[in-house]
Amino acid sequence: MWEEAALAGAEPAATLLSAARARRMRMERFVQNDPEVSRAASSDAQACAAEAHRAWSAQFPEAAGASVQFVQIGESGIEALYLEAVCTASWARLQGFTPLIDRRGDLLAAFNRVVQLSPELDGAGAERELGTLLSALPSYAGGDLREARRHLEAAIRTAPQEARNHLVLARTVAVKSQDRALFESELRSAAQSSDAIVSVQASALLQREDDLFGPAEAAQRTPGGGQK
Numbered sequence: 574m575w576e577e578a579a580l581a582g583a584e585p586a587a588t589l590l591s592a593a594r595a596r597r598m599r600m601e602r603f604v605q606n607d608p609e610v611s612r613a614a615s616s617d618a619q620a621c622a623a624e625a626h627r628a629w630s631a632q633f634p635e636a637a638g639a640s641v642q643f644v645q646i647g648e649s650g651i652e653a654l655y656l657e658a659v660c661t662a663s664w665a666r667l668q669g670f671t672p673l674i675d676r677r678g679d680l681l682a683a684f685n686r687v688v689q690l691s692p693e694l695d696g697a698g699a700e701r702e703l704g705t706l707l708s709a710l711p712s713y714a715g716g717d718l719r720e721a722r723r724h725l726e727a728a729i730r731t732a733p734q735e736a737r738n739h740l741v742l743a744r745t746v747a748v749k750s751q752d753r754a755l756f757e758s759e760l761r762s763a764a765q766s767s768d769a770i771v772s773v774q775a776s777a778l779l780q781r782e783d784d785l786f787g788p789a790e791a792a793q794r795t796p797g798g799g800q801k
Contacts, residue, residue, distance in 0.1 A: 586653065589628035593656045596621035600663060618664035622657045629653035643686040651690045658683035659702060666709065673706075674714045680706055681715075696735030700728035708745035722746045736766030740775050753786045 600617035629650035630636070636645035646654050658680050665672040684706070687699035704725035710716030725742040732738060740763040747756035756778075763775035783789070 586628045586631045586650070589624045589631065590653050590656070593621045593625035593628060593653065593660070596624060597656060597660055600660065615664055615667045618660045618667065621660035622664065625653045625655075625657035625660065629657070643682050646686060648690050651687055652694060654683050655687045655691075655694055655699060658687070659698070662702060662706060670711065673709065674711075677706065677710060677715060692731050696737060697728035697731035700724045700731060701735075701738050701741055704728065705741055705745060708749060718746055718750055722750075736763045736768050736771040736775070739763040740771055740778075743775070744778055748785050751786060753782070756782065756786070 596617045600614045600621060629646055632650045633646050636643060636650075643654065661676060662673070662680055665676055681703070684699040684703045687694060688703070692699065701724070704721045704723075707715070707717050707721035707724065722742070725738060725746060728735070728738040729742070739759040743756045743759035743763065746752070747759060760775045760779050764772050764779065766772045766775070778785075
């Protein structure tokens, strides 16, 4: 009933976009506070994606078909397209690899369209999400760590003060490629952020460094140079 009322209003896109933003904020709070609370986060992610989709399709109904038609979405609908893709990707990750693989084509198309029209949106969020997606997908489904790093480094160049870009580069590409130096440098940058949540997450990851990479070389040495 609320959705029908919103769509009947004078500016349905603005109302639906506002609702999608709120759903995303609550979804991320659930995940940040307790990663095990997946049911509530999943519900909000689905609602966020649906409301965002209705927001941009209210303005660009001709683009509501295949992903190749995202090129028809103009700047006024780009935040809604971005939110739909972000929330869809979040929902898919909560379900497992299969839903993420199934939706990768639309997600890649949506984020690339956002990069074209609004590269600075949400702290270079589209490049950050492309890097996250390409690092999460298995190689047979298009996953590519080199491409993931390229997108994340592009995000850092576009929004160097956005700590989330440094955090994501560290916990995805650095961990998967076992690049300890990259992991440390990016997390140190993120840990100094004024964003308290990102700073805490970066510090917590740094504390898990040995679990993720194994003990540092110095810690592996034994008396006598390791000789029996």
